[in-house]
Amino acid sequence: MNTRQRFVIAAAFVALSAVVSLLAAPELPDQLVTNWGPGGEPNGTMGQTAALALVPGLGAVLLGLFALVPRIDPLRENIASFRRYYDWFVVVFAAYLAVLHTGIVAFNLGYAFDMTLFVLAGVAGLFYYLSILLENAERNWFVGIRTPWTMSSDEVWRRTHALGARLFKLTAVLAVVGLAFGEYAVLFLVVPALSTAVVTVVYSYYLYEQLDGGDPASDV
Template sequence: MQYRRQRALTLAFALAGFAASALAYPDLPARMATHWNASGGVDGTMSRFAGAFFLPALTVFVVALMLVAPRIDPRKRHYEAFRGVYEWFVAGTAGFLAYVHVLVLAWNLDYAIPIGQALAPALAGLLYACGVLLERAKPNWFVGIRTPWTLSDDTVWRETHERGALAFKLAAVLALGGLLFSDYALVFALAPTLLAAAYTVAYSFFAYRRREA
């Protein structure tokens, strides 16, 4: 079976969330903290069952969508050029969600975890992986920077993804700032991500306009 290692790792991460929840379930509070604001304060809760199993279920759903996408994409033949990197990215996404879930469980088990700081390196890793994936991604309908302009012109796709790869790798480095400035950890995580996304969308528009001129 092709990509066996990546699929095995993806499955392990997906199952790990359920296993961790099952082990921790008896000791979890009736209402679980599941969302934190930019200053690290809790601003969202769920029932124990929902809090324990929502993220593992979401992980399975997200992974399933990511694995189905190459099969149903009208341009699925393009995936072969970056399929190996894509499979590793799927595994990395599952790992990221599993890590977030473990942090949520640990916090609700009264471990003093600074959520923002703990998330910073994992998010930085995911952003860097996004950059690597963007470098390799060929035109398709599901993966990458899919704007009307990149989907209309393969050259615009290539140029935008080259710029996008650099932008997301830079965002990954900036996200690590949350390790140094704990009070602003979520700001360091979210602001560079949003800026990188906005930059790539804007770049695709102007790159298309330039080619049309």
């Protein structure tokens, strides 16, 4: 399967979101619930037209940006080396948006379920595949853990992403475990995700200072 075929799959998920909107519109109220609190309680609404157009429109725009990134990155040859993983992330992300949109529509059609837990489960799956992408990403300007230190050294990039991949997998697992804790489930995602962000930034700086006395010349 090549890049074009993978992007066709991603586009199909975007189109599916639009189809869901068109089919459900006649049965939906003028105002749709689009926000939920940690305990799954609705706490925000949006007009029907805007709510039904948001995810399909956003998906289409992001799909275009995802297609553009490998063409404009100054290190595009590095993206080419992990292009398969990048493309599948685009597919997974488009699928996540389609599932999220379908869940929002289903909730507003009267189906009873905890939307917050539904979203968290989807984000856990997205984070898990993100960890796979990070494991395989080479240095570039758009995809991965981009700090001044990872961008200055291939070795710092590689080792930081190896750690980041493990931490994102752990975050995904903890998010799934958190689904059993009701209104506290959000913490099982947010706390590990923020911790991962802080740890990887600090770790990349530490590595940069330790390797070759912080001289990037031998790695770039």
